[in-house]
Amino acid sequence: MINRLASRVGGDHVLRIAKRSSIDPRRAYATTPATDAPAEAFALTTRQAAKVETNRHGEPVAMQWRGRCAVVRYWGPERIETGWWRGRSVRRDAWWVELDNGARLWLHCDLRRRQWRVLVGRAAELGYAALAVTDRNSLAGVVRAYVAAKEAGLPLVVGAELTLAEAPTVVVWATDRASYGRLCRLLTTGLRRAEKGSCELRLDDLAENSAGLMVGVTLEEPAANLETLGAFRDLFGDRGFLLADAHRGGDDRSRLAAFAALSQRSGLPMVASGDVHYHAPERRLLHDVLTAIRLGETIEAADGAELLPNGERCLRSREDLARLFRDWPDALARTAEIAERCRFSLDELRFEYPEELAPVGKTELAWLTELTQQGAEGRYPEGVPEKVRQQIDHELRLIAKLRYEAYFLTVWDLVRFARSRGILCQGRGSAANSAVCYCLG
DSSP: OHHHHHHHHOGGGOEEEEEBOOSSGGGSEEEEEGGGSOTTOEEEETTTSSOEEEOTTSOEEEEESSSEEEEEEEEEEEEEEOOTTSSSOOEEEEEEEEETTSOEEEEESOGGGOHHHHHHHHHHHTTOSOEEEEEETOOTTHHHHHHHHHHHTOOEEEEEEEOBTTSOOEEEEEOSHHHHHHHHHHHHHHHHHSOTTOOOBOHHHHHHTOTTEEEEEOOSSSOOOHHHHHHHHHHHGGGEEEEEOOOSSSOHHHHHHHHHHHHHHHTOOEEEOOOOOBSSGGGHHHHHHHHHHHHTSOTTTSOTTTSOSSSOSBOOOHHHHHHHTTTOHHHHHHHHHHHHHOOOOGGGOOOOOSSOOSOTTOOHHHHHHHHHHHHHHHHOTTOOOHHHHHHHHHHHHHHHHHTOHHHHHHHHHHHHHHHHTTOOOOOOGGGGGOHHHHHHO
16 A cells, blocks of 8 residues: 555655654654555564664664674664553664665664763764763762773773762772772762762761772862862872863853862862763753753753753863863873773672681682582482583583682572571572582582
């Protein structure tokens, strides 16, 4: 029917309604040529497409499917969601793409939700040497940012923005594994003190956990008590800085000059700061919506001081930053210095049990091996079959490789305790098919 209509009146005049993924009601629906997205297009999930390359707006430009293919045309995203009749709500976005090899596909994914990949990708596109992640009173975004940065080959500086009582807000960066632990301890302290959604920290808390951390003092305006800034200088020494930002507010030159003067008086070196909230200016509207949701208000009713005045809290080109800080080149150079000194990576993290699970003088692997051998002798009193012994050795090597010895010992201890109290235990999943688990009881 569609083809017959298109042949009579022209394809551009036969339209369909497409539901778009947009926070703007005016853009939630769009009319598109009905002939451009045939229903017979092959459907792909993101797992079937090995890698989807996107531009700075999160739109597909190429993908790995039977080799690398460029996207010639696309429509989307079109929102697909279920209603109340489904027990479990399902919502996803679909892109219709035509590749340069002639294939037409429905790609079932929400490319716009890959926020960290888009942000990191934009930073790499702009030639950044590193990217810092500093969520407010949180490390919630660090893991996703780490995965995206590792895929892009971009060094990641891990930190957080801390709200202090009776002191300026600070941005804190971890230089090594120990300082990352102190940052986590700081956040735990502040979040426990306050109600959910808030954090309560004092300068004394920061002082107790300052070793190895680098700090940047942030100010809404370049005016502050020199005694307070001096406290940060004395506490952090060459690890303390004054962050300066400007976002085309009409007074950028005078604002940065005032920050430079304050830096001279306080003894805290000035560092160029982006105060980045999103990767591109057009994401400001989404940020406003999220801010209004956090405040529990409509966008119209939200306080103007809470909503950003323009879209300049985005990643900027290096040329743009060089022009903005042309009179203060050292402020830009110090960003590279901070990135060079903050070498901590999430690769260094390993789960650490709070106490040793093996007897004194024995490693956890040795103790687990001994317990397994004892259990095997009990299970096979006439001798452990060679096939079983090989399976046990294979599993123990795998456990050692994955460093799961403590986990197996913990479960063994729990089962032993439960049986001593007459509590039923039952193995499930892969444990029911494990020779080590069988021998441990």
